[in-house]
Amino acid sequence: MSIFVDENTKVIYQGLTGTQGRYYGLLNREYGTQVVAGTNPRKAGEEVEGIPIYANVAEAVDATGATASCIFIPAAGVRGAVLEAAEGGVEFIVAITEGVPAHDEAEFYNRLRRDFPQVQLLGPNCPGIISPGKCNIGITAGHIAEPGGPVGIVSRSGTLTYQALYELKEKGIGCTTCVGIGGDPVPGTSFIDCLEAFENDPETKAVMMIGEIGGSAEEEAAEYIANHMSKPVSAYVAGVTAPPGKKMGHAGAIVSGGKGTAQAKMDALRAAGVRVGLNPTEAGEHMADIVAELGAN
Amino acid sequence: MDLFEYQGKQFFAEYGLPISPGEIAFTVDQAVAAAEALGTPVMVKAQVHTGGRGKAGGVKFAATVDEVREHATNILGLDIKGHVVGRVWIEKASDIAEEYYASFTLDRSAKKHLGMLSAEGGVEIETVAEENPEAIAKIWVDPVDGLDEETTRAWVAAANLPEAAVEGTVEILLGLYRAYVEGDADLVEINPLILTPEGKVHVLDAKVTLDGNSVFRHPEYAAFEETQTRDEREAAAHEKGLQYVGLDGTVGVIANGAGLAMSTVDVVNQVGGGAANFLDIGGGANAEVMAGALEVINNDPAVESIFINIFGGITRGEEVANGIIGALERVDIEAPIVIRLDGTNADEGRAILAPHLSESLQMASTMLEAARKAVALAGKEA
Numbered sequence: 001m002s003i004f005v006d007e008n009t010k011v012i013y014q015g016l017t018g019t020q021g022r023y024y025g026l027l028n029r030e031y032g033t034q035v036v037a038g039t040n041p042r043k044a045g046e047e048v049e050g051i052p053i054y055a056n057v058a059e060a061v062d063a064t065g066a067t068a069s070c071i072f073i074p075a076a077g078v079r080g081a082v083l084e085a086a087e088g089g090v091e092f093i094v095a096i097t098e099g100v101p102a103h104d105e106a107e108f109y110n111r112l113r114r115d116f117p118q119v120q121l122l123g124p125n126c127p128g129i130i131s132p133g134k135c136n137i138g139i140t141a142g143h144i145a146e147p148g149g150p151v152g153i154v155s156r157s158g159t160l161t162y163q164a165l166y167e168l169k170e171k172g173i174g175c176t177t178c179v180g181i182g183g184d185p186v187p188g189t190s191f192i193d194c195l196e197a198f199e200n201d202p203e204t205k206a207v208m209m210i211g212e213i214g215g216s217a218e219e220e221a222a223e224y225i226a227n228h229m230s231k232p233v234s235a236y237v238a239g240v241t242a243p244p245g246k247k248m249g250h251a252g253a254i255v256s257g258g259k260g261t262a263q264a265k266m267d268a269l270r271a272a273g274v275r276v277g278l279n280p281t282e283a284g285e286h287m288a289d290i291v292a293e294l295g296a297n
Numbered sequence: 298m299d300l301f302e303y304q305g306k307q308f309f310a311e312y313g314l315p316i317s318p319g320e321i322a323f324t325v326d327q328a329v330a331a332a333e334a335l336g337t338p339v340m341v342k343a344q345v346h347t348g349g350r351g352k353a354g355g356v357k358f359a360a361t362v363d364e365v366r367e368h369a370t371n372i373l374g375l376d377i378k379g380h381v382v383g384r385v386w387i388e389k390a391s392d393i394a395e396e397y398y399a400s401f402t403l404d405r406s407a408k409k410h411l412g413m414l415s416a417e418g419g420v421e422i423e424t425v426a427e428e429n430p431e432a433i434a435k436i437w438v439d440p441v442d443g444l445d446e447e448t449t450r451a452w453v454a455a456a457n458l459p460e461a462a463v464e465g466t467v468e469i470l471l472g473l474y475r476a477y478v479e480g481d482a483d484l485v486e487i488n489p490l491i492l493t494p495e496g497k498v499h500v501l502d503a504k505v506t507l508d509g510n511s512v513f514r515h516p517e518y519a520a521f522e523e524t525q526t527r528d529e530r531e532a533a534a535h536e537k538g539l540q541y542v543g544l545d546g547t548v549g550v551i552a553n554g555a556g557l558a559m560s561t562v563d564v565v566n567q568v569g570g571g572a573a574n575f576l577d578i579g580g581g582a583n584a585e586v587m588a589g590a591l592e593v594i595n596n597d598p599a600v601e602s603i604f605i606n607i608f609g610g611i612t613r614g615e616e617v618a619n620g621i622i623g624a625l626e627r628v629d630i631e632a633p634i635v636i637r638l639d640g641t642n643a644d645e646g647r648a649i650l651a652p653h654l655s656e657s658l659q660m661a662s663t664m665l666e667a668a669r670k671a672v673a674l675a676g677k678e679a
Contacts, residue, residue, distance in 0.1 A: 075510065075513065076513050076514065098579075099510045100510060101481050101508050101510045101511035101514075102403055102481075102483060102508050102510065103403075103440065103478060103481050103508065103511070106403060106408060106409065106410065106440045107440040107441060109408055110408065110409070110439050110440055110441045111441050114441060141609060141640045141641035144639075144640060155556075156556065157554060157555065157556020157557065157559075157560075158554045158556065158557075159552070159553055159554030159556055159557035159608045159640075160554065160556035160557055160560060162608045162609075162639075162640055163557065163560070163608055163664075166608070166639060166640075183555065183556065185403055185405050186403070186405065186408050210556070212555070212556050212559065213559070215405045215406075216405070216406055217405075217406075220406065236560075238556045238557075238559040238560040238563065239559040239560075239563070240563045240566070241562050241563050241566040241572070242559055242562065242575070278563070278567060279560065279563060279564050279567060279664070279665065280560060280664065281663065281664065281665055
């Protein structure tokens, strides 16, 4: 099994007629994803390589029964696109676009929670999600992911997400689903959302987590792992040697409350029983050990 | 994007917040002229993108024009934590009865806006937060609802401000929230917010950080962009649209994605080297971007070797390879380069690079191997 998306997921691409949307939409279809529609209010009735274009998400959902949407449109339009997707009736929205204003993210995150609680948003500024061999939504190179299991991956960093998939594939270890949650201030999907889904997925036996300096998402994930996860976790946190970032005035320092450094995050994860690697390769090796131990049991 | 205090005050003034009259001065004569126009006494305040100005001697009271001349002479050119003062804000001095603190920022955990208000302002608010956290009244504002007057009144009541300050503070907080939201700020902070002996609530300092991602709907930000202070390397990288942070080592790092770039710096460190920089060429990198990145690194005299670490998702292998080759044709790269290329169309990229490989342009198959090679090359050069 996989989490959030699988071979039955029908996906609409908002921005399929743009350069990036077309490139990755077609790559995703080639991978096997059910790319059933694109949207563009000015190009309704046209098609992109056989994929029909509708004026908006609601019409695309009516015509195709799609349940997911992938957003490949410029940052200025992402707020509108996310709400259009939710109102249009999809349950899972993947926003790839980077550079979305933080106030927009905070606004549509809370609006979805309130008016569309059944909708799961992933991103913005994320690489997307891949359930290897079944469905790939976003910009992940599908060939670097090994289908199967038993590992689920959740990552805050785009290229490190691919790195994690690659490290596992090199070791012949499969992945149920790999979720890139993105590193923006208000990610639609959190580490905890993914950890919970992996904990409930019978085919996922262990989870690999890739974090980054800043914020307190890793510390919160560590607390969740300690209290709610029965499955083993390995982790890597990028930025161990990063100099202290630009401080967001006093208020920013208070919000983080001493959290946010790679060291603090690694300490919190270790205390929760997570095997923490000092680089992506080491985290991959920890996961290989975990998988070997699972096999031995 | 950080604003200078005076820019922050001008920004606040657009939302009706009460600020003191003042003028910006780049020279001592301008400072004196400003003081004469405003009338003494005035404050002479260093304008730098860092805190701790007062302790560094960057904020002075001047009772007379002669004192303005003296202070401006001392403050202009002063080095405050690596920031050299190039401009001073001359502001009509205020009498202070009490000092408060007010701010809005995004609480990433709560995913809501966080407002903080304290009757104990004018000092390091971190110290208050640590030693006396109950002295800070906090509210979380759902961005969908916004902040209304009733909520603001309850918040001000919770902060235990004296009766005389309540009305003025409520009005300022409502204006401050509007400035925060409409201005797309990451942070708006007033410390201190003062009560004057005459019973007026007044903004005495302004710290504003704007969200660079919102520039597309704020053409007025261009004026602030021009006054950003960066070191030379960072300025050159910024001009090319690259995310760059200067570090102290000798291995120049180019990677795609902030996470991978940070991880590359980590790995260089782990194998016993030191990175000269963090450079993220971002998602949509093409030949031009790569060439620009190499130029930036090449201009850093500390760099002894270059580690290019690309994992292709949105950046395709051929683009990376062609970018490197294009850059090598355009710029005379002095330091040896180690490339680690994987991901989308990595094989095609490697094939393009293969005929160009030499002692000074090497490839490695893993991050660790590439880091070891780059660190060894840096050592050899040194």
